[in-house]
Amino acid sequence: MANGQWFPQDWPERIRALADGTLTPVTPKRAATVMLLKDPRDGGTPVVHMLRRRASMAFAGGAYAYPGGGVDPRDDERQVRWAGPTRAWWAERLGVDGAAAQAIVCAAVRETYEEAGVLLAGPTPDSVVGDTTGDDWEADRAAVAARELSFAEFLDRRGLVLRSDLLGAWTRWITPEFESRRYDTWFFVAALPEGQRTRNASTEADRTVWIRPGEAAERYDKGELTMMPPTIATLRQLMPYGSAADALAAAPGRDLTPVLARARLADGEVVLSWPGHDEFTKHIPTAAGGGPA
Numbered sequence: 001m002a003n004g005q006w007f008p009q010d011w012p013e014r015i016r017a018l019a020d021g022t023l024t025p026v027t028p029k030r031a032a033t034v035m036l037l038k039d040p041r042d043g044g045t046p047v048v049h050m051l052r053r054r055a056s057m058a059f060a061g062g063a064y065a066y067p068g069g070g071v072d073p074r075d076d077e078r079q080v081r082w083a084g085p086t087r088a089w090w091a092e093r094l095g096v097d098g099a100a101a102q103a104i105v106c107a108a109v110r111e112t113y114e115e116a117g118v119l120l121a122g123p124t125p126d127s128v129v130g131d132t133t134g135d136d137w138e139a140d141r142a143a144v145a146a147r148e149l150s151f152a153e154f155l156d157r158r159g160l161v162l163r164s165d166l167l168g169a170w171t172r173w174i175t176p177e178f179e180s181r182r183y184d185t186w187f188f189v190a191a192l193p194e195g196q197r198t199r200n201a202s203t204e205a206d207r208t209v210w211i212r213p214g215e216a217a218e219r220y221d222k223g224e225l226t227m228m229p230p231t232i233a234t235l236r237q238l239m240p241y242g243s244a245a246d247a248l249a250a251a252p253g254r255d256l257t258p259v260l261a262r263a264r265l266a267d268g269e270v271v272l273s274w275p276g277h278d279e280f281t282k283h284i285p286t287a288a289g290g291g292p293a
Contacts, residue, residue: 168251
């Protein structure tokens, strides 16, 4: 039975073009995504917030993913109201410089707010806003999403500080070199703040769901849910944890070496693989017209 691995129809052709030197890789854009967790009231393992990308989306249409998106260049330039580990600490953790670290963490917090209505910020370094609903909040959220208001300006307007200590850096994946839309994405974990609730605030998603990682992985294996390799990989990584706090506590020890797919020629076919993730390996005939195996 086929699983739910997202595999675009144009990938075999692009992979062959990369292998024969006729395709030049584009530079990946920095991005961040957040696996938002909460502990169910009825007990059991934590659930994760996922959204389904609209089928009309050019990239990963119909696939389940987490809230996330690209870095806003303005987040490199302006000092953001900040709480938690320092920018220098985050720079070392993420493997980038201080300005880039601020922008990546900002992207994680901003995109979670834009797409799920959840804000990891508070009026003081040890508090979190309890409710982000209402017309005034929605007006600000829409302005941030439209890039009419930078995240730093939004925080200043609201008198809030970004709570970087509520995030845990989990893993890092880079879109394969043959893909036309490439992202260098840091995945974070966070717990849903008390008093806040998620909603589908994204124009790119047609539904959202809270689901146990194990259930989502099982439905992927059955071909019921479509996901990109990093999504199902991170779901499997979350399965052993008994609470959102356990997952957050494990984050500092996670390896952030980037995962980048490799395409190599072997025995008359192109072998596409993701180091450390054998389940995603594909075998693609070198002759045009062949599909992946």
